[in-house]
Amino acid sequence: MSLSGMEGGRRGGWLPLAGMAWAVLVSSTLLLVCDAAKEMPYFLEPISNVTVPAGRDVRLACVVDHLSNYKLAWIQQDRSAILTVGNHVITRNDRIGVSHDGHRTWYLTIKDVRPGDAGTYMCQINTATAISQTGHVSVVVPPYIKDEMSSDDVTLQEGMDVTLVCSARGSPVPSIMWRREDKSDIRVNLTSTNTHLRASASSHALVKEAPGPLLHLSKVSRTDMGAYLCIASNGVPPSVSKRIDVVIRFLPTVYVPHQLVGVPLGQDVTIECYIEAWPKGLNYWKRPNGIEILHSDDKYEVKEVEGSQKYKTHMLLTIQRVSKSDIGKYNCIANNSQGGAEQVVRVSDTGVVPSNRNALNKGGFENKESSVGKPAIPAVNWSKTNEAAPPLKNDFEEHRKASQRSQTTHQQQTTKMLQKPNLGFESLLPSPSSSSPSPRGSRYRSPALLASLSSLLASHSRHSHRSWFLGFLLLLGFLSL
Known part of the structure; x- marks a missing residue:
């Protein structure tokens, strides 16, 4: 191929292909650069x-x-x-x-x-x-208690053992604490699962709270009776509790604070006794003649007062206007399904309240009204100085002593008169200040006084007129005694 032909080929086909390859290379590079520049999440x-x-x-x-x-x-x-x-x-x-x-x-x-x-x-x-x-x-x-896996109310005889169970669930696992509803102490057995209480030398301990799902009560007594609370908590409110009532049956017991109560006749008196028994039964009083007193009437007032615990009862009997027939023994009797018990209260006569024999009523006569049913007060003798004298213990004895003193005084006066011939008539008369006159209306005649009058008349015979006049006056004085 000629050069001119090669040149024509370059111009016509090779150059476009090279341009396309270059473009693809550039675009690929740009995509890679963009991908590299993109941020990841x-x-x-x-x-x-x-x-x-x-x-x-x-x-x-x-x-x-x-x-x-x-x-x-x-x-x-x-x-x-x-x-x-x-x-x-x-x-x-x-x-x-x-x-x-x-x-x-x-x-x-x-x-x-x-x-x-x-x-x-x-x-x-x-x-x-x-x-x-x-x-x-x-x-x-939050905690919750599974009732089907926990104890229900329990009834047992005094002296028996019992174990209370409390099952609780929650997340986190809840802790359990026992308390009494009335906030009194719990008598726990130290040999139970409460191992942290075993340090005491006694087999039992009194605590306000007992931890753990089990609560052991051994040889229960009436003081253990009551409601026990099983409290579950795990820090997630609210805490929950279950109430388990422990009922203990026992024979009645009777306590008498005063076994002998004295009262004057005619006054009211209240006798009392305390009864502990469960279940509750029939509580009553029995009179000295054996008749039962079940309800209040005009003569007797019966009261039953519930004590601090439900098994305690305070019995009160008020006897109104106490008479001789009310004196004697009164029985406080308690009976329930477990048996019976009784105690005796003796009511005694402290003596009839004496009347005031020396007090005078408004009419000036002696007050004979009885003072029965009134507070006992001593008789009062009013003197010029308004001082009260003690009451006479025996009226007959005092009357006899007063008569003897009067007789002795008259004899002494007569003897002195015989020893003095010129004694006048005034000396024969009783002294106004004499503290022991003879009883009013007495007809007692002293033989010694008669003999004295006879001797006096004989010794004054030579003075006939004077003697007869003196004798007449003496006779009048004698008759006035």
């Missing part, structure tokens, strides 16, 4: 761990930048279950949902969270080499 912040109570809703957030056309998926890592891809929910769990905020923040929502929803959740992007991050969901469950 990445996470802006970690997923927060969440703790949620069961029954609430929870939302996890995955924040990503430069997601572009890549897809973001939520996966439950513990079960290797794909929940969502992009805007679509893959799982059949209708409590799962997905949403986003401008393809930047992607939310995984779980409604009505259940304990099975707890675990690790992954947010993953489908790049050539997948990138991901995880967050943890903790589900806490």
